[in-house]
Amino acid sequence: NAGVTQTPKFQVLKTGQSMTLQCAQDMNHNSMYWYRQDPGMGLRLIYYSASEGTTDKGEVPNGYNVSRLNKREFSLRLESAAPSQTSVYFCASSVLPQTQYFGPGTRLLVL
Amino acid sequence: GENVEQHPSTLSVQEGDSAVIKCTYSDSASNYFPWYKQELGKGPQLIIDIRSNVGEKKDQRIAVTLNKTAKHFSLHITETQPEDSAVYFCAASMDSSYKLIFGSGTRLLVRP
Numbered sequence: 001n002a003g004v005t006q007t008p009k010f011q012v013l014k015t016g017q018s019m020t021l022q023c024a025q026d027m028n029h030n031s032m033y034w035y036r037q038d039p040g041m042g043l044r045l046i047y048y049s050a051s052e053g054t055t056d057k058g059e060v061p062n063g064y065n066v067s068r069l070n071k072r073e074f075s076l077r078l079e080s081a082a083p084s085q086t087s088v089y090f091c092a093s094s095v096l097p098q099t100q101y102f103g104p105g106t107r108l109l110v111l
Numbered sequence: 112g113e114n115v116e117q118h119p120s121t122l123s124v125q126e127g128d129s130a131v132i133k134c135t136y137s138d139s140a141s142n143y144f145p146w147y148k149q150e151l152g153k154g155p156q157l158i159i160d161i162r163s164n165v166g167e168k169k170d171q172r173i174a175v176t177l178n179k180t181a182k183h184f185s186l187h188i189t190e191t192q193p194e195d196s197a198v199y200f201c202a203a204s205m206d207s208s209y210k211l212i213f214g215s216g217t218r219l220l221v222r223p
Contacts, residue, residue: 004154031209042117042200042213043155050209058210090154097209098143102154 002026004103006091012109013081021076021106023091029101031094032074033058034066036087037105043090049074050097081110113138115203117214125222130191132217134201135183141203144184145211146175149198159186191221 007022025032030051035043035058045058049068063085065077074093078085088107092100114137124130134144142163147155161168161175161184168175172191177184188195201214 033209040120040215042115042215043211044213045210048209056209097207098204098211099145099157099160100211101157102147104154105152 004091004093004101006089006103006106008106009104010107010109012111013078014111015082017081018077018079019081019108020078021089021091021108022073023075023103024073025091025093025101025103026072027093027095027101028071029093029095030071031097031100032068033092033094033100034064034074034076035090035092035102036060036085037090038087046076046089078108081108083110086110113141113203113205113210113212115201115212115214117201117217119217120215121218121220123220123222124191126191126193128191130188130195130219130221132186132199132201132219133183134185134203134214135181136203136212137182138203138205139179139182140205142206143204144175144177145202145204146173146186147200147202149200149216151197155200188219191219193221193223195219196221 033048034046047066091103094100145160174187202211
């Protein structure tokens with residue numbers, strides 16, 4: 001039982017490039033989330049998916065898109081990366097809305 | 112919307128001493144308050160949580176207290192050990208909400 005897994009672990013992009021961050025969970029959770037973590041700012045919700053087939057915006061959705069591929073997988077896409085998107089990205093999942101379990105993170109550097 | 116403030120930003124204690132981290136929230140409708148521990152290079156790990164119908168919850172050396180009137184909650188770690196060194200985050204949420212609002216984190220250092 002791996003919990004929440006994320007790929008890649010680390011990525012360097014040039015401004016304007018695109019990429020997709022992958023997340024999968026094997027806990028049969030209904031809900032999945034994407035957060036970004038910046039120094040001194042805690043974690044901020046980008047998008048979430050309450051259940052398979054639904055997605056909603058969080059606090060900081062601009063510049064991102066998401067896809068809930070199936071119950072297990074939830075991807076985050078940066079269409080045209082900007083230096084302001086340099087951050088650590090965490091995926092999380094939950095059975096009920098509130099009790100969330102996090103993955104190990106993806107460290108993204110945009111030059 | 113909800114806002115969560117967390118203090119202190121850094122905390123250094125001697126091994127064996129107690130550590131207390133405090134958070135305040137702004138929305139009286141919030142009723143779920145989890146605490147996460149994040150070790151270097153890892154994702155946040157849920158260590159304890161409390162709901163608004165409970166004033167205190169304990170799990171071994173960790174306890175959380177909630178004061179709904181004052182809208183603040185605290186994490187208490189007793190008999191601290193070096194492996195308690197990490198960044199701790201508080202968060203707040205409302206019933207049926209999928210949005211956890213996090214505090215800015217406290218870096219705890221336990222000196223051997």
